[in-house]
Amino acid sequence: MKYNFGAGPCILPQEVFKQASEAVLNFNNTGLSILEISHRAPEFEAVVDETLSLIKELLNVPEGYSVLLLQGGASLQFTMVPMNLLGEGQTAAYLDSGAWSSKAIKEAKLFGNVNVVASSKDANYTFVPKDFEIPADAAYFHCTSNNTIFGTELFNFPKTSVPIVSDMSSDILSREINVADFGIIYAGAQKNMGPAGLTLVIVKDELMGKSGRKLPSMLDYKVHADNKSLYNTPAVFSIYASLLNLRWLKAKGGVAAIEKENIEKSNALYAEIDRNPLFKGPCNVEDRSRMNVCFVMENPELEKPFLKFAQERGMVGIKGHRSVGGFRASIYNALPLSSVQALIDTMKEFAENNG
Amino acid sequence: MKYNFGAGPCILPQEVFKQASEAVLNFNNTGLSILEISHRAPEFEAVVDETLSLIKELLNVPEGYSVLLLQGGASLQFTMVPMNLLGEGQTAAYLDSGAWSSKAIKEAKLFGNVNVVASSKDANYTFVPKDFEIPADAAYFHCTSNNTIFGTELFNFPKTSVPIVSDMSSDILSREINVADFGIIYAGAQKNMGPAGLTLVIVKDELMGKSGRKLPSMLDYKVHADNKSLYNTPAVFSIYASLLNLRWLKAKGGVAAIEKENIEKSNALYAEIDRNPLFKGPCNVEDRSRMNVCFVMENPELEKPFLKFAQERGMVGIKGHRSVGGFRASIYNALPLSSVQALIDTMKEFAENNG
Numbered sequence A, B: 001m002k003y004n005f006g007a008g009p010c011i012l013p014q015e016v017f018k019q020a021s022e023a024v025l026n027f028n029n030t031g032l033s034i035l036e037i038s039h040r041a042p043e044f045e046a047v048v049d050e051t052l053s054l055i056k057e058l059l060n061v062p063e064g065y066s067v068l069l070l071q072g073g074a075s076l077q078f079t080m081v082p083m084n085l086l087g088e089g090q091t092a093a094y095l096d097s098g099a100w101s102s103k104a105i106k107e108a109k110l111f112g113n114v115n116v117v118a119s120s121k122d123a124n125y126t127f128v129p130k131d132f133e134i135p136a137d138a139a140y141f142h143c144t145s146n147n148t149i150f151g152t153e154l155f156n157f158p159k160t161s162v163p164i165v166s167d168m169s170s171d172i173l174s175r176e177i178n179v180a181d182f183g184i185i186y187a188g189a190q191k192n193m194g195p196a197g198l199t200l201v202i203v204k205d206e207l208m209g210k211s212g213r214k215l216p217s218m219l220d221y222k223v224h225a226d227n228k229s230l231y232n233t234p235a236v237f238s239i240y241a242s243l244l245n246l247r248w249l250k251a252k253g254g255v256a257a258i259e260k261e262n263i264e265k266s267n268a269l270y271a272e273i274d275r276n277p278l279f280k281g282p283c284n285v286e287d288r289s290r291m292n293v294c295f296v297m298e299n300p301e302l303e304k305p306f307l308k309f310a311q312e313r314g315m316v317g318i319k320g321h322r323s324v325g326g327f328r329a330s331i332y333n334a335l336p337l338s339s340v341q342a343l344i345d346t347m348k349e350f351a352e353n354n355g
Helices: A014-025 A041-061 A074-085 A099-108 A222-224 A235-249 A254-275 A298-314 A337-353 B014-025 B042-059 B073-085 B097-107 B221-226 B236-251 B254-275 B300-312 B337-353
Strands: A066-072 A092-095 A113-121 A141-144 A164-167 A184-188 A199-206 A290-296 A327-330 B065-070 B091-096 B113-119 B141-144 B166-167 B182-186 B199-204 B292-297 B327-330
Touching: A014 A235, A014 B014, A041 A199, A041 A235, A041 A254, A066 A222, A066 B199, A074 A099, A074 A184, A074 A199, A092 A099, A092 B141, A099 A113, A099 A141, A099 A164, A099 B073, A199 A222, A235 A254, A235 B166, A254 A337, A290 A298, A298 A327, A298 A337, A327 B254, A337 B327, B014 B236, B042 B236, B042 B254, B065 B221, B073 B166, B073 B182, B073 B199, B073 B221, B091 B097, B097 B113, B097 B141, B097 B166, B199 B221, B236 B254, B254 B292, B254 B337, B292 B300, B300 B327, B300 B337
Parallel strands: A092 A113, A092 A141, A141 A164, A164 A184, B091 B113, B091 B141, B141 B166, B166 B182
Antiparallel strands: A066 A199, A184 A199, A290 A327, B065 B199, B182 B199, B292 B327
């Protein structure tokens, strides 16, 4: 038995693996593999249609927004966002709450002025800055909703007249959000949506074409929106596997139901971290991520032995990011409570052995 | 029995489908799906290493070139090539030999001057222009080696001191090429290399950083080369399935062996087109593609009945591109001679019934 706590690409539901595996041999009884299906075939257009419509349903996407299925990951969005939204001489406001925010800031500077309204860098990103002002003339405000590496999550988005752009790569579909509060939401698929190679972008239609810049077709949201994400050959398999996962999420009761489970799972794990004298959480309690639970040991010399102990019990991917150290248990939608319980039991057992 | 003549995404070897399907359940006996493996896991780094080394081996890539595994398809390369190579005020030479060339030209114009050295557009791209001059001061010369839509192929690349950039999406790995003759070779994977969602780029190291332009990280060849294509999360599954396909190609005897088969397959099919009084090929005989065999009917009224007749016999994807009409049989590496023979038999039988 393996418990996959990897930060991404990460665990997906076992039934998704099973259905995806079958489709690689025979997609929808076509007698063809999903890997050899034309992206212009009616059978695949139906996949795209259902994927877009499930995303809209599960996230309650209002009218006036386009849902795009792109490639290149959130990292390419670090560039596409300012290219599309930040006009020459304009300023964008960025919140620096982690490594990914900081990369987004770096890329935006190529296209205009960047005003970093707040940063928790000096505290090694152990909290999410809260008291900051967004200038009313900013082209947009950018934030990372969940910091995969440092284990913090932004639970209250600011109220502002400026369009909010959020990188939700690691918590999209894990909790309810009000899409109407955002100008753009983007996310690499490889956490709660599907396999790597797919990027979700939800963009308010009125923001498209705002920068006045002449854009390369592949980097222009409008081109993809006008072509229903089939401007060129998309990531066919990743889209299909994501559809299987979205169907699973809907059958589970949707985002509200999974959010409840995610709260339960993260509460249980943080409770053990706080209770167990060997462990501690480095992040501000109120900013603790429900997706990526980071923890270290009071005695750093016990970290290697604990890692070995956990690995022997089937725990995979719990080593913390190299820039943080310690441990990180990523407990995305598809990771069951029983796996969290197995990790808690492992922590307890280790503490008993090393008390 | 289905015969998949689709233009891409297209047929891959049955054993690749089988192995890829197994890996979705259990990758390399890790007990984990290839879809949930971290791209930083040693098991996946080994996949990337073997993929890069097989590409270098199969295409005989010399020292001084970097092999990159990117996303976004050839369409994103239409932008990345001029962004990386075409400095402000410089001119690039482009050969307009088909729909994809023409799209590449459109994107390049955003970054500098484009000199279209020759075009076969007025002849609906039924031939590959041959007599043209490449100005010695061009930043590079761009050409499409195979025109998927119109069914022509460029067999003799020009001799020039200018770096040659070639979009080889639909004939990479189908025939021997001398990589040292090129500055950049790029290809969407979804024909002869693997599933959609992966883009191969082979770039001469000395060309990187030549434009003097400040590039977004994700659009900078150097960033990807320096990070061994793991700057951000790559298309994990598409890379793995491509590796399986490259292993298959190597076991078949490599590119030289498959080129022999491709010549045999295309010769057989063109021979039937030329022999059968009902059919004809619209393209210049010497420019006929070995990958995408386009043909029309002498009597256009028979096209619908023939399509139905062929579909009833299991032929998939033989309808010509909407901009050309008629038929197109794509006979990529993984399509066996027996499938070509089945199509030939179908054409013969139809002619007997409609003689």
